[in-house]
Amino acid sequence: MKDYIIHDEWNIIEEGFVPELNRVSESIFSLGNGRMGQRANFEEQYSGDSLQGNYIAGVYYPDKTRVGWWKNGYPEYFAKVLNASNWIGINIWIDGIALDLAKAKVSDFKRVLNMKEGYLERSFTATLENGNQVEVKSTRFCSIVDDQTGAIEYSIKAKNFSAPIKIEPFIDFDVVNEDSNYDEKFWNALDQSASNGRAWVKASTKKTNFVVCSAMSYSIIHQGKELTLNSELVEKEKYASNIIESVIKEGETLTVYKYAANISSQNHDENKLVEVAEDEISKISTKGFANLKKEQAEAWKSKWTEADIVIKGDVAAQQGIRFNIFQLYQTYTGEDPRLNIGPKGFTGEKYGGSTYWDTEAYCLPFYMSTADSHVARNLLVYRYNHLQKAIENAEKLGFTNGAALYPMVTMNGEECHNEWEITFEEIHRNGAIAYAIYDYARYTGDQAYLAEYGLEVLIGISRFWAQRVNWSEAKQKYVMLGVTGPNEYENNVNNNWYTNYIASWTMKYTLDALDYVKVNHSSDYDRVLNKVNFDLDSETGKWNDVIDKMYFPYDEEKEVYLQQDGFLDKVLMPVDELDGEDRPINQNWSWDRILRSCFIKQADVLQGLYFFEDDFSIDEIKRNFEFYEPMTVHESSLSPCVHSILASKLGMEEKAYEMYLRTARLDLDDYNNDTEDGCHTTSMAGTWMAVIKGFGGMVIKDGKLHLNPFLPSKWEGYSFKINFRDIVLKVDITKDNVEITNESENDLSLILKGEDTLISGKGKKELAT
Structure with a gap:
């Protein structure tokens, strides 16, 4: 755990430059607008350790899966959102020496993410090798008003010298993804152009053939007057820039205003990308930086009016929840049903920026409650649009008759995860998608969604579950073999309780949905059943049989549900007995040791009790919570929020607050020593749930809103x-x-x-x- 971010209600503040923490800060101070995003890399060149990252929503590459031994049905690729053009770059040379914070002496360094108004500000003093001292201040944002654009204000003041200065604003498409196989680059050069005050580069992705044009314009103000540009034009493959030379005298300030646009063939005719890009930068440069920044503040004010959570008397908790809400809004706006939410958003490369079950299980409730219902509906339409791919995914594994297996990881509906135990075993994700349909319908009251889209998805998923179980003669029950539950510290187990439960529940809900649609939307009922060739008597008969005879591992003595068969064969011990040097265990233990241990990465049985709390008594929930929580290491970002919600329900205020603070400040304090890879964007919605569903006690029962709030003792x-x-x-x-x-x-x-x-x-x- 790190503790270097200064506590503030509306700002994320870092004071002092610590190169060893730079990657962590690049993640935390990331910017985005739903259409594009970037890590908090420096505008000027930096030769120190950094993860350069600029991303455009929906633009991805199918990188070849690397495995030691190929298995039938294995995904052929691992999709990843690509590092796109570096549009923020402004190279600076003073008296022939590059401004580079890895080589200069840095003082008065401060970085501020202003969440209230949506911009990143950075300031520092740098003493160069020859003793020249400059004072720099930069401000930038990704516009949520003009969501294909960004703007930068970059000021340089000469503190103790007069000297020539050279400035190079540029667009660079010659970029890499750090996690690429064999250091492969994913962009093909198409064209580039530089003219006085402007430049653009056009490139296409390999294989997927997305085309992107990134363009810039700029102006330079010297002592309050705009410089007449007479720039050296640079054009080379994947790169275009202007180089401007001037002189800066002691005490003088020079300011660069840079405007950029990233235009994708996802949204525009690829033959008109340059034209659209130039129109966009003309529009925003005409508005000017001050007006753009004012528009940004007004747009963020509107968002905060909808979704702010105010906490009095606890600045750390207040900062944490606002940071989480801010990053969620930066990542996804809900206006494009082709887009979804990657676990790292626009803040890093880990997990490829692809869609996981996190969206349905954690993010949907946030968007249902803080935005118009069409935003959450679009998240579900995204899955409906991928239904045929889900059926094809199941067919590759031998399933038939329209059985659908939604992918663990996807960009276009195809499974593209590169780990066997996740791809083939972690099938509980299918249940999360079914649960999301139920959750959406009961919260919004939009039961018409069931008729239009939801029922067809539910039938496909239930068909999968009916084929995935098998009859155990020994148990005289249906069982589920060779699975991995949400707790990924258990692989290839039999009868994971959560997976069995959500499979049985899905079939029950599908039967209810069939009845509802038949009575209330008869034409849709006939349409769907004809479309999927549904054998009503045979298929519903099988589902009812599975529901009645599903096996759920349970220990009579302890009166708890068992995570899976054989869990009690493990040596059971609480996390408190671990040596501090062992934590996090996923960075200090072998995988073999983790799998043999009792330690739990994230809620598993408890995830099911949270989803289906109406099915269990308070005593049952309490017994299971008290049994499993002490063995949980919370090394999944998705874990603490569920524990906080359940602890709130059980009246365990201290535990609820502890788990809330852990999820709220997971990235700000780098609890799991992995924020450098990117922020845990999808789990941030779990932070919101910990407040609203946990402390606020919000649930929906029988179509009615219930609130049972309490006040944590640390809050006013x-x-x-x-x-x-x-x-x-x-x-x-x-x-x-x-x-x-x-x-x-x-x-x-x-x-x-x-x-x-x-x-x-x-x-x-x-x-x-």
Whole structure:
């Protein structure tokens, strides 16, 4: 755990330059706008350790899977969002010496991510090798108003010298992905051009043939006056720039304004990309940096009005939740159903930027409650659009009759994960997609989605489960062999409780969905059943049989559900007994040792109890929580939030707060020593859930909103907003009362602390705590 980020309610602040922490900071201070994003690399050149990263949503490459022994059905590639052009670069030479913080003496270094207004600011003083001292301040952002563009203000002040200065704003497509096989580069050069004050580079991806044009324009202000540019034009493969030479005198300031656009063939005719890019940079440069920054602040104000969570009396907790919300909004806006959410967002290369089950299990609730319902609907439409690919994925493994296996990792619906135990065994992801349909329908009330899209997906998934189980003569039950549950520190196990449970539940829900659609949307019912060639009696009969006879491992003595067969054969011990030097165990132990241990990477049984809490008594949840939580190392970013929610439900305030703080500050404090790879974007939605579903006690039962909030003892109060079926509620919790304000016109009936409560449109209710 690191503790160098200064606590502040609205800003992420780093003071002092520590090269060993640079990659961590590059992740934390990342920027994005849903269409593109970038790590917090420096504008000027930097020869020290850095992970250069600029990414464009949806642009990916199918990198060849590397395995020691090929197996039938194995994915042929591992999809990855590519490092795209470096558009932020501004090389600086002063009296012939490059400004490079790896070679200069750096003082007064400060980096600030302003979350309230959506920009990154950096300032420092650098003493060069010849003693020349410069003071630099840069501000930049990815515009969420003009979401294919970004802007930079970069100022240099001569502190103790007068000398020639050379400035080179550039676009560079000659980039690499750090995790590429054999150091392969993924971009083919198409064309480039440089003209006075402008430059662009056009390139295409290998194999996938995405075409991107990145363009820039700039102006230079010297002592308040714009310089007349007479630049040296540089054009070479994948690179275009302008070089400008001037003189800066002691005490003078020179400011570069750079505007850039990244235009993709995903969104525009590839023959018009240059034209569109030049139009975009003309538009934003005409607006000017100050106006763009003002627009950015206004747009972020609107987002914070929708989704801010205010925590009083605990700056660390406040900073953590706002950081998580900020990164989620930077990553996904919900306006394009072709896009989804990668576990690292736009902050790093790990996991390839592809879609995992994280979206359905963790991110969907955030977007359902903080945005218009079409945003969450688009996340589900994304999976519907990939249904045929899911069927093909299952066919590759020998499944038939329209059985669908959604991929663990995907860009276009094809499975592209490069680890056997994940690709073939971690099939619980299928259940998360079914659960997301249920979660969306019950929260939004949009049952029409079931008829239009959801039922077809549910049938495909249930067909898979019905074929994936097999009958055990010994147990006289249906069993599920050779799987991996959410807890990836157990591979190739039999009868993972969570997987068996969510499989059985999915078939039950599909039967309910069939009944609902038949009664309420008969034409869709006939359409879907004809389309999928559904044998009503045979298939529903098999599902009912599996539901009735599914095996769930359980220990009668301890009265807990077992993670899988044989779990009690392990040496059971709490995490507290581990030597501190062993943590995190995934960086200090062999994989063999981890698999033989009792230690749990993330919630597994508890994940199921969280999803299906209405199926279990409080005593059952408590027994299982107290049995498994002490053995959980929380080395998955998805783990602490589930534990925080369950601990809140069980009245374990101290544990709930501990787990909340861990998930809220997972990246800011680098709990698992892996933030340098990128932030844990999808788990950030779990932080939001820990507040709303945990401390706020929000659940939906029988179509009705329930709130049962409590105030953590370390807080003076907190407030949040939720959008429930187009009614926006503001919930304020203090030591004395709970106040709910209905910001919409329509009345809402809900259950507040167990009591039926009607909140009139534009009205409010108070209840003493």
